[in-house]
Amino acid sequence: MEHFKVLNKEKDSHARCALLHTRTGDVHTPVFMPVATQATVKAVSQDDLAALQTECMLSNTYHLYLRPGLEVLKKAGGLHKFMSHAGPILTDSGGFQVYSLSRLRKISEEGVKFSSHIDGSPHLFTPEKVIDWQAAIGSDIWTCLDVCVENPADYGHARKALDQTKRWAERARRHFDKLVKDMPKENRPLLFGILQGSTYPDLRAEAARHAAGLDFDGFALGGLSVGETKKQMREALAAVMEPLPKNKPVYFMGLGSPEDIWDSVGAGVDMFDCVLPTRYARHGQVLASAGRYYIKNAAHRLDDQPLDPGCDCEACRKYSRSYISHLFKAGEMLSHRLISIHNLRFLINQTHEMRRAIKENRFEEARSRFMSDYL
Ligand SMILES: [Zn+2]
Structure with a gap:
């Protein structure tokens, strides 16, 4: 084989x-x-x-x-x-x-x-x-x-x-x-x-x-x-x-x-x-479809959305940006774990989307859509 x-x-x-x-x-x-x-x-x-x-x-x-x-x-x-x-x-x-x-x-x-x-x-x-x-x-x-x-x-x-x-x-x-x-x-x-x-x-x-x-x-x-x-x-x-x-x-x-x-x-x-997904996590940087952001930014203090609305990871299913922002600013270890899980899942989800797009012969279209949302 x-x-x-x-x-x-x-x-x-x-x-x-x-x-x-x-x-x-x-x-x-x-x-x-x-x-x-x-x-x-x-x-x-x-x-x-x-x-x-x-x-x-x-x-x-x-x-x-x-x-x-x-x-x-x-x-x-x-x-x-x-x-x-x-x-x-x-x-x-x-x-x-x-x-x-x-x-x-x-x-x-x-x-x-x-x-x-x-x-x-x-x-x-x-x-x-x-x-x-x-x-x-x-x-x-x-x-x-x-x-x-x-x-x-x-x-x-x-x-x-x-x-x-x-x-x-x-x-x-x-x-x-x-x-x-x-x-x-x-x-x-x-x-x-x-x-x-x-x-x-x-x-x-x-x-x-x-x-x-x-x-x-x-x-x-x-x-x-x-x-x-x-x-x-x-x-x-x-x-x-x-x-x-x-x-x-x-x-x-x-x-x-x-x-x-x-x-x-x-x-x-x-x-x-x-190592980028977990290194970013330690610095409070979140990978998201609409672009990368810092969880400690003032905008997320009262933000009840998940880290990335389209994501299915544990962090996104259970917690808000407001909560994770609080954890990060308080130096709580859970914030590192949750953002690490999310960032890793974000990249794994991207590869899954690539596989679907390749099978359906629309990879270039999917790539352009990702780039226009992310960059
Ligand atoms: Zn997530």
Whole structure:
């Protein structure tokens, strides 16, 4: 059985609905994956996530490796059991966290040496170790160690990082193949390659061709949504989509703004993750069909509407903006939980609307309507 089946493809764009089969369960796409950085989606329980119809979660190899540590996860029987999550989990490779969190890092052919952002202790990540660690974590979709660059990056630097990422991807692929060789097919995890290349379309296209040649189960776009302009993001996206095979999933790492998700689905992207919904919640920012707003604004003090009138989440079914605004201003933890639940549900609802629109061949119309209401 193929692990990715396109169910519907819209005529006027590249938008598509598909079914991604993993060893732990099926995922409908387009999909938004909540992020469980420290083996938890901040302020939200697994029952909450189930109620939000979460189909796949993301967790970070870098964070889990440093804390709680792999021996804790092994003892628990893997991350699914440890955090009590029954559905599919994708783990990233740690490349982005080594780049963004650790100040002291040194990249060599072997791997990347860095000191922990928690206690300064020294560590070495190699393409092979990162595969072994994802095996210990027990996630269902694994990714290859990559080299991220700063934004903006000069061409020479981006070129060098891409070349290193390509060589590491080849090593990760070989190591993965050895590891899963004797596994029954239904127990095998999926392996995604990560595409780098900064904002340079020729490097992006080269990354895509190289990863396609390694026959990964899916392709993750790394190093975007890091402060580049929308034009640069669109150009980089267009450059990778062309050479990628059409029968594999494409995952845009770290993209969470609703308008960018609509645009990227129109370009053919299937999977998304971002900490944005829960980070916004901690700052009292609410995602809503009529646009994003701050709950603490004076206008909401006496506002008896739900956070977003069209939403079906627990926060919107039970509480008013007035109440949640009061909780937020009083520093009550419940406000973080309720806005997190709502913001996550908002993005998941968007993906459901996209799926309906693609099936009915009206994706472009639905996208325009969303944009005119939201922006
Ligand atoms: Zn809601």
